[in-house]
Amino acid sequence: MTSHQHHDHDHSELSETELRVRALETVLTEKGYLDPAALDLLIETYETKVGPRNGARVVARAWTDPSYRARLLADATPAIAELGYAGRQGEHLVAVENTPELHNMVVCTLCSCYPWPVLGLPPVWYKSAPYRAKAVKDPRGVLADFGFELPETTKVRVWDSTAEIRYFVLPMRPAGAEGWSEERLAELVTRDSMIGTGLPKQPHEVA
Amino acid sequence: MDGAHDMGGVPWSGPVAPEPDEPPFHAEWERRAFAMTLAMGMPGGWNIDMSRFARENRPPADYLSKSYFQIWLAGLEQLMLERQLIAEDEIAAGHALRQAKPVARILTADGVVAMLHRGGPTEREATAPARFAIGERVRAKVIHPPTHTRLPRYVRGHVGTVEMLHGVHVFPDSNAMGSENPQWLYTVTFDGRELWGADGDASVRTSVDAWEPYLEPAA
Numbered sequence: 001m002t003s004h005q006h007h008d009h010d011h012s013e014l015s016e017t018e019l020r021v022r023a024l025e026t027v028l029t030e031k032g033y034l035d036p037a038a039l040d041l042l043i044e045t046y047e048t049k050v051g052p053r054n055g056a057r058v059v060a061r062a063w064t065d066p067s068y069r070a071r072l073l074a075d076a077t078p079a080i081a082e083l084g085y086a087g088r089q090g091e092h093l094v095a096v097e098n099t100p101e102l103h104n105m106v107v108c109t110l111c112s113c114y115p116w117p118v119l120g121l122p123p124v125w126y127k128s129a130p131y132r133a134k135a136v137k138d139p140r141g142v143l144a145d146f147g148f149e150l151p152e153t154t155k156v157r158v159w160d161s162t163a164e165i166r167y168f169v170l171p172m173r174p175a176g177a178e179g180w181s182e183e184r185l186a187e188l189v190t191r192d193s194m195i196g197t198g199l200p201k202q203p204h205e206v207a
Numbered sequence: 208m209d210g211a212h213d214m215g216g217v218p219w220s221g222p223v224a225p226e227p228d229e230p231p232f233h234a235e236w237e238r239r240a241f242a243m244t245l246a247m248g249m250p251g252g253w254n255i256d257m258s259r260f261a262r263e264n265r266p267p268a269d270y271l272s273k274s275y276f277q278i279w280l281a282g283l284e285q286l287m288l289e290r291q292l293i294a295e296d297e298i299a300a301g302h303a304l305r306q307a308k309p310v311a312r313i314l315t316a317d318g319v320v321a322m323l324h325r326g327g328p329t330e331r332e333a334t335a336p337a338r339f340a341i342g343e344r345v346r347a348k349v350i351h352p353p354t355h356t357r358l359p360r361y362v363r364g365h366v367g368t369v370e371m372l373h374g375v376h377v378f379p380d381s382n383a384m385g386s387e388n389p390q391w392l393y394t395v396t397f398d399g400r401e402l403w404g405a406d407g408d409a410s411v412r413t414s415v416d417a418w419e420p421y422l423e424p425a426a
Contacts, residue, residue, distance in 0.1 A: 017277060021236040023301035024284070025243060027293055031307035033250045037316035039242035045323065046231055046241075088326040092373065109215035109359050111259060112275065121231045121241075125223050127275045133220035136361060136413045137403055145223040156411045160215065162357045163392055163416035164255075164329040165373055192225070 051120035054085045055168060056189035058118055059200075060182045062095075063173040072170065073097055080118060090117035090166050096159065097170040098196075103154050104169045105142070105196030107135035108161040115166035119194060126195065136160055146197045169196045176203040208260075208353055211267035215361040216403065237276040244283050249318075250310035253286050255327060256383035260355040261285040329377040331389035337419070338391065343369045344425035345395060347417060355383035358421045366425045367397040370414060378418050390418040 028034040058080055062069040072079040076093040080086065093115055096104040108114065109132045114122040125131050134142050139156045143149065150156070159167040171193040177185060180203070187206045192198025214220070232238045248258070262282035263270065273281065287293045290308075297304045314322060339345055347362040357379045371394035381388035396414040399407035 017280070018234070018236045019301075020298060021239050021243075021280065023298050024280075024293070025239055026301055027297045027303050028243065028247070030303040031293070033292060033307065033310060033313055034243065034246055035313060035315045038246050038314045038319050039239060041316050041319045042242040042245050042323075043232075043238045045319070047238075051231070086326075087324040088322075091326045091328040092330065094371075109361070110212055110357060111262070123226065123229045124233075124275065125225045128223070129214055129217070129271070130220040130223045132214035133217045134223065137216040137399075138408065139411055140408060142223055146225060152410070154410075156408070157396075158411065158413040159394075160359065160413060160415045162359060163373070163376060163379075163418070164327075165392070165394075165416050197223075197225075 046116075046121050050116060052118075052189075052191035052194065053186070054083070054120075055115075055118035055191070055194045056186040057083055057182075058085070058095075059170060059189045059194065060186035062170055063185055064182050069170075076168075085117040087117055089113070090115050092165045093118070094165055094167050095170050096157070096167055098172050100172070101154060102157055103150050103196065104157045104159065104167075105135060105139050106159045106161060106167045106169060107132060109133075109136055110162060113161035113164075113166065115168045118168055119191060123191075142197060146192065148199065168194050170194075171200050174200050174202055208264060208355065209351055209360060210263045210265070211270040212263035213360050215359045240276050240280045240283070244279050245322075246314040247283060247287065247292075249312055249314045249322070251286055251290060251292065252311065253290075254377075254382055256355055256377075256379040257286065257385075258282055259379070260383045263355075330374050331377065331387065333375045333391070337372060337393075339369050339393060339419070339422060339424075341369050341372060345369055345393075345422040346425045347395070347415075348421055348423055350421070352380065354380065356380050356421075358417060359415060361402060362395075362397060362415050362417075365397055365401050367395040367401070367414070370394045370396045373416065376418065378420065380418075380420070390420055392416055392418050393422065395422065 029036055062072050072095045076095040080093055098104055112122050112127040114126065136158050139158050161167060174188060177188060188200045190198050190200060193200045262278050292308055344366055346366045347358060349364045373392040375389045376392040378388045378390045394414045395417045396412050399411035400409050402413060
């Protein structure tokens with residue numbers, strides 16, 4: 001096979017998936033199993049309403065309100081519902097707290113379990129073989145892939161989400177943001193800091 | 208089943224490659240495949256463990272050659288073909304070729320918010336006390352069922368410590384075959400050296416959530 005033919009082959013495989021999805025939606029709609037307007041709303045929900053800004057609000061609240069932080073760590077599902085986030089793929093939530101001594105990281109080695117109500121849909125790397133393979137064996141290597149290193153004295157705790165419990169990380173509040181409002185603090189909270197593959201932004205990065 | 212989906216610790220993976228400012232979807236077909244998968248759960252009537260098994264129950268070369276949403280799509284097709292909601296010739300034709308099978312209900316746009324909010328809680332009433340206590344040493348059983356299981360290979364045979372007790376939850380191994388058979392669910396934590404030997408990182412501890420039938424006393 002020439003490289004040109006190979007290129008055509010790859011191209012037609014991509015189109016095949018697109019055509020198949022279109023065919024499926026047509027058949028299922030014709031049969032009355034699907035309401036295309038419901039699909040539009042599902043997509044809109046996960047593109048515009050449910051995403052890591054929800055989790056950032058939870059973290060910022062925990063950073064500013066000690067009694068909220070205590071409720072979140074004791075029983076995350078009702079604490080997160082206080083802010084209006086609940087439901088699919090977040091039915092049983094657990095928040096795990098980073099400290100100078102302990103860094104948490106969340107993975108799903110078997111598929112892609114992820115706390116949707118607080119983080120939205122998982123990124124491709126979270127669902128990929130490298131992350132699923134490496135997180136449970138060499139989490140410090142994963143952190144190196146993300147460009148940072150923990151002190152050797154910090155222990156690492158990896159949570160493999162094999163059941164319907166959904167874990168998310170409460171990162172440490174960065175220094176230098178004293179007196180900031182909850183809204184401003186939320187801008188420091190990145191998606192990766194709530195998975196445990198990153199740290200919150202530093203105050204000077206958003207100031 | 209011992210499939211390609213069970214990736215914890217496999218040696219053939221490379222570096223993790225994050226994408227800056229990644230969007231939830233990378234193509235229009237991913238949006239539609241994702242939304243169809245969520246919507247068809249209602250008329251289809253399958254549960255999350257049946258969905259997971261439909262995705263993972265395929266030859267490793269097939270699983271590994273598909274993108275994540277291609278796996279979702281293949282799983283969805285499998286579930287619908289098995290229940291005769293759709294036939295291969297209809298997908299090929301791009302049109303319905305025979306009458307629809309009656310279904311209990313479908314997801315309409317006005318039902319989306321309630322469906323997402325309801326989710327699918329898996330906790331059930333306990334009917335017997337938990338066999339293991341927090342702090343107890345337990346061994347993950349060595350099992351290789353050809354059917355669905357959520358006990359990853361990398362912990363099988365290893366000894367860990369019960370760290371959390373989550374109540375009684377639907378048991379995936381049974382639920383994938385249509386019976387909830389709820390069981391106590393534990394978080395069991397393993398030391399890096401226990402799981403990976405001298406290659407392990409002694410400063411790392413890793414947990415899985417394990418149902419009681421996966422565990423035995425470490426004695």
